[in-house]
Amino acid sequence: MNTLFDEPLKVVNCGLGNFAENLQLAGGDVVNLTWQPPAMGDVEAGLALASLLRHPRVEQANQRAFEAYLAAQPVLVDVRSAAEAIPAMTQGRRILHSGPPIAWADMCGPVQGAIVGAILFEGWAANAAEAERLARDGAIELEPCHHYRCVGPMAGIISPSMPLFVVENKTNGEYAYSNFNEGLGKVLRFGANNEEVLQRLHWMKAELAGALKAAIRALGGLELKPLMAQALHMGDEIHNRNAAATGLFLKRIIPALLGCGLPLEQIQRAVAFMAGNDHFFLNLSMTACKSMLDAAAYVPFSSMVTVMARNGVNFGIRLSGTGDRWFQARANPVEGLFFPGYGVDDAAADLGDSAITETAGVGGFAMASSPAIVKFVGGTPADAIGHSRRMQSITLGGNPAFTLPSLNFAPTAAGIDARKVVDRGILPVINTGIAHKQAGVGQIGAGITTAPMPCFIEAIRALADQVDQCSGNES
């Protein structure tokens, strides 16, 4: 004891930083270790977590799920209408939306506005008031995109006659789908539904879809992973920045388009539209990610996250091991940069299926590859590198197909392990656009957010029950 107090004190502080700060102010030599109790101190959840950590069944399941994710080879093979691609879309009147399930009455402004637009687009109503009445009265089935292997950015609306990108995972022959990106400004995905928006949707259906279908077929399909990998070396994180990926896509698609025997005017309009929209590739990035993660889904006992999605109210996740079940919580706020004239009070809650990119290890997880994106979502290039590094502590491994130059070509962190999220209190980081809370105003900013912890805690408890039941059955 005497020795201790005779020598200069060297203190390691664990947990709350205030203790360390006070010692530092008093001239003490302190190392501060960030730590918080697992499962945010929830004892039951902590026990559930403990039952899963290093559990051989979970470890094996995760290995299987992660390998299936790594092995996926998403190839853009076709364009089809939603009705052609998804049989359920021809039964009754059905519209798909982003995020976990939600009733019309609970939906946020932009999603309601976009659904009204889709009803008008389908000709199911003569005007917006009638369309809204149909939706409110339950005459339209409203379901998540994810229930039909689809993803859509922001409101994520897909109705039967909309054209979809068809992506095949060549490893298992399964398909994934997304709608086309409409560009910025007044667009359906932000809840706009005026004549301009509907005209564009009609043109996409009548002309762009056919042009892309012909070009994709002429190419014999387009492998998406190599294209995404290149874009990650060109400053994109392929969620909020798709400038390089869109350029690479155009470099492949335009030569094919020119050889399809289409009228020059049709090609001109298609090229002008795509070349004028740096986010055109986003929906393809999302579909490729959906395809890779669907390959990893439905592996019993796996704690790998296969879906993260937001409906503008709630954030929902799915684990591979718990199949179709959603685990939901209120979405976390977005820290970001607002366009001039807008602020946090104007913002809708976090919205869209585009967090599928982070779930697949790109987007926020690959921010180190995209220092220039901090000009859009806020922060510094050093922050961007920090995000990518931090995600390494909550993932199952690295994806060697996607490497990050500024981390000396380290593979991007991928395969979120819900156990690690709950254990370490580190939340998956997500780059995201910010929508105005009123339908149709559009994007008002962009920023960084995180998936909310309660989803993961609930998911871990469900998985622990599954493992527990199964062990019970065996014993």
Place this chain on the structure above:
Amino acid sequence: MNTLFDEPLKVVNCGLGNFAENLQLAGGDVVNLTWQPPAMGDVEAGLALASLLRHPRVEQANQRAFEAYLAAQPVLVDVRSAAEAIPAMTQGRRILHSGPPIAWADMCGPVQGAIVGAILFEGWAANAAEAERLARDGAIELEPCHHYRCVGPMAGIISPSMPLFVVENKTNGEYAYSNFNEGLGKVLRFGANNEEVLQRLHWMKAELAGALKAAIRALGGLELKPLMAQALHMGDEIHNRNAAATGLFLKRIIPALLGCGLPLEQIQRAVAFMAGNDHFFLNLSMTACKSMLDAAAYVPFSSMVTVMARNGVNFGIRLSGTGDRWFQARANPVEGLFFPGYGVDDAAADLGDSAITETAGVGGFAMASSPAIVKFVGGTPADAIGHSRRMQSITLGGNPAFTLPSLNFAPTAAGIDARKVVDRGILPVINTGIAHKQAGVGQIGAGITTAPMPCFIEAIRALADQVDQCSGNES
């Protein structure tokens, strides 16, 4: 003295590292300061340098030159044949080559091969033997591109009927020119001159030139600096990596091309050619750099470097203050990565006008923006950042038009000050392709090299003479 030897020694070593290493091995506490005598210890040059450092006339001249470089607004305005663009090209038989002046007999293999190709392309000879005889006998005027405001990569060959990009500096109305990039493989710029090469040149002249001319005019010109700035945020350094810049260029040029009323087949071939060549933008990057540096040329007393260029034997530089005079030295070897089957013995010496990019602050100077290029030229992303930082010590300032995301958007170091190069012993870094020493084999690698010190020493002595004479006249 007693105090000194009683205390533990702390040593600062200045200059040769070996002394520091020995002390370190013996357990000493050493800080090693890299230092070497200015002007490589050449006393006369050192005195010349001393007369120029902080000289008000030089400082003012440099400020004027650097400001003109910064203010330049290079815009791609047209495509013209060399004969149309450069009156001298219609007088006699003239062919331009890269680097400083050099006689036929002294030229390296690739440049001789390319000149033979150009003579055949112009129809001045029926076969290669006859073409070679014409060149050897002095029947063809051979002059540097730089003497006619032109630049060309590698052999840099320009003959009268070749189409040139025409770039206008909108700030001063002056023009700069470059030929079209032919792609990789068997190409004239590496000295190949077979039928395939000539056919491609004929097609470029007959069809591609007209298509690009029409599209550029339809666009009303294309500002190059914003495009280069974007590419620097997308992993290009716009010398050895032009993938993003080429994509950005295509995104602008293709929609224009589609609206020019040209036959679809012509558009198809033009698009397929450009989309198939990730270096297509290189020649535009070079022309823009030439345009910016020409704006800074001919400012008396300025020590700013306005040209760095290699002819495959010698490296030559020009200073703004010394006008048309070349300062030459043997080119330094290239440290790099060779393609399989090739090694350093197969390599031609450093070749081409493309070091104009480094002279303008991009290329090797902007390597921090292009971590992925190290896969091509060797080294690590940290090395790339180191190169960009080191160049800050030999330049007049930063170019705010070109920012480097991984240096937290610092402007790229630009405006090489020959005084600083000689004073600090830090040589301008250059990313470069490596040509096979035999004509026509093509590129066999890529790497990093430096401009040789003797050019800068000679230039400093010449500038000191100029300043000295002028001071003499005045006094």
